[in-house]
Amino acid sequence: MIDPKKLAAMKKKALKLIDRERLLQLACDLVDIPSPTGHEKACADYIIGRYRRAGIKVLPQAFEDTRANAIGIIKGRGDGPCLMLNGHMDTSYVGDEQYLPDTPGYKPKAVVDGEWIYGLGVYNMKGSLAAFIHAAEALQGSGIELEGDLLIACVAGEIEKSQVGNYQGPLYRGGGCGTWYAITHGAVADFAVVGEPSGMTLMRAHGGYVWTRITLIGDPMHTIYGTARNNTISNMMKIMHALQKWGDEYEKRRAHLGMPAHVTLSAIEGGWPYRCSRVPVACTLYVDTRLLPGQQPLEVQREIEAVIARVRGDDPDLQRLHLDMNMFMNQWGSECPPEEFIFQAVAEAHRETTGKAVEITAIPFASDAGELNAHGIPALNYGAAGRLRTFRAGEHPGDLTKDWNPGQGEHASIEDILQATRVYVNLIVNVCTRTRAELGLKGKKRRGKDTDDQEEDTDDFAA
Incomplete structure (x- = not known):
């Protein structure tokens, strides 16, 4: 097991590279790229461009003309587990639907109002995507070498949608199709954290x-x-x-x-x-x-x-x-029991970052954690967004009578996104500096850092 002082020094080095203004700009950039279900490729291209500029390996996953996943991988030395941070790029609405409120919270254009960002997708779930990506950039920039791999899976097609009757085409093909494609085309992991809007609570179960x-x-x-x-x-x-x-x-x-x-x-x-x-x-x-x-x-x-x-x-x-x-x-719904390693790891990273025990919740919306758990990858939800501006001090998601404000639409706290980024950095270092042997995971040691389980990056994949 790694020396605690060395572990603390690694975290400190990576956490220093978290920049509030860069993170805010990243979140706004993601909101400003319209990405309704079926039309996520422009958002994926933007994220892939950031991966490449940061020196993060790309796993190409375009699966329709207008759709792609944005999979980034930071390779470790080969002895540790693979941790996936998973979140969807597609938004709950297009933004021009009839009868949808004409307010910033329903439009694919970020508006910063004090300590809050408004805009379609920032709540569900581009706020968490920004935190994932910036955490990975900070780790890569720090030069820290991990035992295991970090896999960032920004996926298409999560929103609860289905083709039916006259409603046909990519706009109606959701329901977890992006994560299904990811994990059946090389983007697999030992554990996963999904960034649905849990308000920085550990969402152990979902519907x-x-x-x-x-x-x-x-x-x-x-x-x-x-x-x-x-x-x-x-x-x-x-x-x-x-x-x-x-x-x-x-x-x-x-x-x-x-x-x-x-x-x-x-x-x-x-x-x-x-x-x-x-x-x-x-x-x-x-x-x-x-x-x-x-x-x-x-x-x-x-x-x-x-x-x-x-x-x-x-x-x-x-x-x-x-x-x-x-x-x-x-x-299907799914549940991550408290004895699972990833449950304990998320709880510890939250406590370490905030100084408080994480609140445990269960919320009945669907999540790609269900797809991951069904394929043998223990997963739960811990997201940056989810706390509303109308919440009183200390309130968190979990009360369905308060968890959504239709008048304001999608919004997220800048401070919550920043704090969640720190939680993700601590989580990644805590998990990926362990060895598979320590965690009781099966599998032989990889031959070295340059030996990749996943498909190599290709120059002809659009960025």
């Missing part, structure tokens, strides 16, 4: 989801022949009422670590708006059901099928309509 599509189909006819009995929208309202009633019970029954398993009637389509003189021949309902750790998508599907079967069994009007139903998107 997933099941998306269900339910369609009722009737007969085409003029409204002069229509009644509530043969109207697909009117009949869908019966199903909606039954699902909401079931959802209220499901939410409590399936709660885990304080996370409620919300059921949301998310979208509905029916009829022809340009032909209101026709009884709606079809109506489609879309349902989001939160899936918590330890639960399976088929459990949700079977419960929804049972609810609808009960409603139809008692209603001849529903029985006369054709019903089509399917699950069209799902992601």
